[in-house]
Amino acid sequence: MVRQPQINAQNRPPLTIERIIESALHIIDGQGLGRLTMRRLGDSLEVEAMAIYHHLPRGKEQLLDGLVAHVAAAPADATGAAGWRDALRRWAMAYRARLLEHAGVLPLLVTGRNPAALTETVLSLREILRQGGVPEAAAATAAHTLLGFVIGHASLEVRGTAAWAEAVRAMEGPVDWDARFSAGLDLVMNSVNPG
Amino acid sequence: MVRQPQINAQNRPPLTIERIIESALHIIDGQGLGRLTMRRLGDSLEVEAMAIYHHLPRGKEQLLDGLVAHVAAAPADATGAAGWRDALRRWAMAYRARLLEHAGVLPLLVTGRNPAALTETVLSLREILRQGGVPEAAAATAAHTLLGFVIGHASLEVRGTAAWAEAVRAMEGPVDWDARFSAGLDLVMNSVNPG
DNA sequence: ACCTGAACACCGTTCAAGT
DNA sequence: ACCTGAACACCGTTCAAGT
Numbered sequence: 001m002v003r004q005p006q007i008n009a010q011n012r013p014p015l016t017i018e019r020i021i022e023s024a025l026h027i028i029d030g031q032g033l034g035r036l037t038m039r040r041l042g043d044s045l046e047v048e049a050m051a052i053y054h055h056l057p058r059g060k061e062q063l064l065d066g067l068v069a070h071v072a073a074a075p076a077d078a079t080g081a082a083g084w085r086d087a088l089r090r091w092a093m094a095y096r097a098r099l100l101e102h103a104g105v106l107p108l109l110v111t112g113r114n115p116a117a118l119t120e121t122v123l124s125l126r127e128i129l130r131q132g133g134v135p136e137a138a139a140a141t142a143a144h145t146l147l148g149f150v151i152g153h154a155s156l157e158v159r160g161t162a163a164w165a166e167a168v169r170a171m172e173g174p175v176d177w178d179a180r181f182s183a184g185l186d187l188v189m190n191s192v193n194p195g
Numbered sequence: 196m197v198r199q200p201q202i203n204a205q206n207r208p209p210l211t212i213e214r215i216i217e218s219a220l221h222i223i224d225g226q227g228l229g230r231l232t233m234r235r236l237g238d239s240l241e242v243e244a245m246a247i248y249h250h251l252p253r254g255k256e257q258l259l260d261g262l263v264a265h266v267a268a269a270p271a272d273a274t275g276a277a278g279w280r281d282a283l284r285r286w287a288m289a290y291r292a293r294l295l296e297h298a299g300v301l302p303l304l305v306t307g308r309n310p311a312a313l314t315e316t317v318l319s320l321r322e323i324l325r326q327g328g329v330p331e332a333a334a335a336t337a338a339h340t341l342l343g344f345v346i347g348h349a350s351l352e353v354r355g356t357a358a359w360a361e362a363v364r365a366m367e368g369p370v371d372w373d374a375r376f377s378a379g380l381d382l383v384m385n386s387v388n389p390g
Numbered sequence: 391a392c393c394t395g396a397a398c399a400c401c402g403t404t405c406a407a408g409t
Numbered sequence: 410a411c412c413t414g415a416a417c418a419c420c421g422t423t424c425a426a427g428t
Contacts, residue, residue: 015392033306038421051393053422060421107302110350111228112357119366140368144351145344145379152347155305156339162307171314173335184340190386210411233402246412248403255402 012046017055019045021066028067028104038063065114071105072117074098075124084132085189088125092150092185095121099154106155122147133194142192149188153181207241212250214240216261223262223299233258260309266300267312269293270319279327280384283320287345287380290316294349301350317342328389337387344383348376 013019023044027036038060042049056062074095081087099106122143129139157177160168169175208214218239222231233255237244251257269290276282294301317338324334352372355363364370 037419039419048394050395050422050424054392103307106305110301110305110353112298112353112360115354115357115360115363116366118351118354119363122367140370141375141378142382144348144370144375145382148347148351148379149340149344149383150347151350152343152345153339155346156313156343158305158307159310159313162310165307165310168310168314171311172317175335175339180336180339183336184343187337187340187386188344188383191382232400234400243413245403245405245414249411 015045015047015051015055017066020052020055020063021070024063024067025070025102025105029102033104033107061113064108065117067105068108068114069117071098071102072109073120075120076128077124078128078131084128084134085192087128088146088189089185091125091128092146093181095150096154096181099151100157103154103158106151106158109151110155118147129192134192135195138192138195146188146192149184153184157181210240210242210246210250212261215247215250215258216265219258219262220265220297220300224297228299228302256308259303260312262300263303263309264312266293266297267304268315270315271323272319273323273326279323279329280387282323283341283384284380286320286323287341288376290345291349291376294346295352298349298353301346301353304346305350313342324387329387330390333387333390341383341387344379348379352376 020041024036024041027040027044038049038052041063042052045052052063053059056066058065076087076091078084078087081090099109125143125146126139129142130136134142159165160172160175160177215236219231219236222235222239233244233247236258237247240247247258248254251261253260271282271286273279273282276285294304320338320341321334324337325331329337354360355367355370355372
């Protein structure tokens with residue numbers, strides 16, 4: 001029985017930034033952002049809360065920055081798509097699903113914290129539009145419009161599907177959010193045209 | 196010297212929900228959401244923090260609900276507009292300005308808290324579209340698409356104009372956000388058509 | 391190098407008490 | 410009816426100490 005070097009004396013995997021972020025995301029997804037505390041995060045990692053500061057010197061701020069990066073940095077990819085419209089459509093659907101899976105991170109995304117986390121995503125959208133023949137300025141506008149729509153629509157979905165939103169559904173009527181998002185996406189994409 | 200009845204023995208205006216919300220919004224706008232605490236709010240109202248609970252029995256949750264309602268409940272109004280497109284355009288510009296003025300409230304808006312706060316706004320958008328001849332289903336889609344775009348774009352603006360976003364501007368290039376929003380708004384509105 | 395334990399300043403909230 | 414003061418359980422973070 002050879003002890004593996006990456007297993008320490010307490011017989012548990014060592015703390016890494018990746019494990020910390022994943023554990024934090026697990027707490028947010030399961031219990032909500034409000035219940036993510038350094039002490040609870042420490043518990044879930046089987047470590048004292050103070051140990052986390054050794055890996056994230058800037059503390060909770062750095063943890064939240066990492067969560068935003070982990071969720072928001074999902075660039076668009078044109079491989080396997082039938083043209084740039086299809087590529088953007090696929091990306092939008094996937095990005096929306098990602099935001100809804102981690103809806104607890106949405107409030108962090110709109111704080112302006114870790115703005116660099118979105119750079120890769122924005123540039124990938126612009127690149128796909130550019131390759132589709134859309135002029136530079138129009139591509140920049142379309143990229144922000146599309147990304148803004150996806151983030152904002154996901155926010156409305158969180159609001160509309162909240163367990164305590166019965167009164168809203170009574171007033172505004174029931175909504176098929178998948179269909180609603182798809183139709184809205186058409187609305188946005190339909191006026192994006194190559195030069 | 197007749198003492199006015201609404202001035203109490205300590206010579207200060209009585210606590211009301213309106214004054215509490217306004218004071219809280221003032222703290223958020225000036226110092227950020229993270230510095231809004233019940234104790235600081237009490238200080239700014241020249242009252243002990245515990246006095247606030249007499250007016251907001253559900254405590255800070257109720258305060259945050261009230262803040263969302265105060266900022267997000269701004270319905271569209273067609274009076275004085277040159278047609279429904281102009282009315283929606285004006286509303287979108289005003290709503291965006293409102294969100295940017297109170298950017299610290301944006302994270303609260305996307306939590307799904309107090310979902311009823313947006314009902315009036317959503318219904319007003321649908322009504323203007325309906326009066327413009329847009330069929331019911333298309334109006335519902337357009338309303339959510341427009342509102343989603345405005346909220347999402349405001350989030351991107353907060354991100355792009357953050358003081359610490361120098362690296363982002365270096366990578367993605369400088370942005371005229373007023374022009375960018377206006378162009379994005381055109382993109383969204385251009386495919387909304389009466390039946 | 392990595393983690394712990396005790397401590398500090400703060401937080402939201404409850405509750406009995408004051409006026 | 411409206412507000413206060415003391416108290417409680419919790420929070421993020423620092424720092425000296427352990428291994």
